[in-house]
Amino acid sequence: MPSAPPPRRSLTVLSGGVGGARFLQGLLHGIATGRLPGVAADAEVTVVANTADDLWIHGLKVCPDLDTVMYTLGEGIDVERGWGRREETWSIREELAAYAVEPTWFGLGDRDVATHLVRTEMLDAGYSLSQVTEALCRRWRPGVRLLPMTDDRVETHVAVGDPDSPSGRRVVHFQEYWVRLGAAVPAEAVLVVGQEESRPAPGVVEAIADADLVLLPPSNPVVSVGTILGVPGIREALVATEAPVVGLSPIVAGHHVRGMAEQLLTAVGVPVSAAGVAAHYGPRAAGGVLDGWLVDDADAGLVADVEAGGVRCRAVPLMMTDRDATAAMAAAAVALAREVGAGRPT
Ligand code: GDP
Ligand code: CA
Secondary structure, three states, rough: OOOOOOOEEEEEEEOOOOHHHHHHHHHHHHHHHHOOEEEEEEEEEEEEOOOOOOOOOOOOEEOOHHHHHHHHHHOOOOOOOOOOOOOOOOHHHHHHHHOOOOOOOOOOOHHHHHHHHHHHHHHHHHHHHHHHHHHHHHOOOOOEEEEEEEEEEEEEEEEEOOOOOOEEEEEHHHHHHHHHHOOOEEEEEEEEOOOOOOOOOOOOOHHHHOOEEEEOOOOOOOOOOOOOHHHOOOOHHHOOOOEEHHHHHHOOOEOOOOHHHHHHHHHHOOOOOOOHHHHHEEEEEOOEEEEEEEHHHHHHHHHHHHHHHOOEEEEEHHHHHHHHHHOOOOOOHHHHHHHHHHHHOO
């Protein structure tokens, strides 16, 4: 009988905000309760978080996805909204509105502002975003090593149709597209400003290269995972790592579960389906980033398509309704990693 493989000790997850954070919560719950097959009870999780949503507003540097992961795993999140601080108050927003200071569409909560003040102060003093994130995590103790994808300024902008503009289009920051426009105007293109010149933050490439398992949570394939993969060196690290790479579909039955992935997948020409996203990421055997892909039970009919495209695929329940359901998703991802790991040349 072959001996059991050694337990996996280091897991790396590429995460956006709400979808990624919820998945991480379930993953940590699964590790803590010993429900992940072949994963050590003391396994360490490194999170590479998207920073292309970041913006400067009222002189403050705001990092929505880093903060969503940090607050969610640190039990500081507003659970209903899925972002921002719980027990938040909004005096600062009201006072700014009384001055009629623009922009009014991005509300900063009072508690949340403290995070942005600390971050901005540290950046002004010359610390990198990685160092700032580490410092903020000393308070929140998220139970993961949280790394920004890059310390450089990278911002997603979206070209939208605008009949009032001479060119017929206008380019807005991703946050303006999502928060002010509610992703309700047609997105024509996604531009990731500063990405080509950006470098992975310290530790990111190593976290992928040295991992025992890499997971892509059901985060937005365009403006979360897509922007992380677009930092030169990160996609290459995924293609090259000896660890299996398994992803979970954010698209269920042809729709996103929340957010605006449908609009943005359409803008970049990817079919809005669990199979479309798998093909977009591509099989590692052909220079893509996936060994395995989980689709929701509702998409069981797509499993054969995904496998025909060279990615091992299983259908399981993929709705993150609570920690137990999400831990079961993480367990299914780990089980799939075992299957593909066994079949991969090392
Ligand atoms: P954001 O930065 O806050 O937009 O969060 P992410 O990029 O990490 O995740 C957003 C994605 O999570 C969306 O495309 C959703 O479809 C997906 N998502 C949210 N909840 C669920 C869920 O319960 N199940 C699945 N499969 N996907 C989900
Ligand atoms: Ca985000």
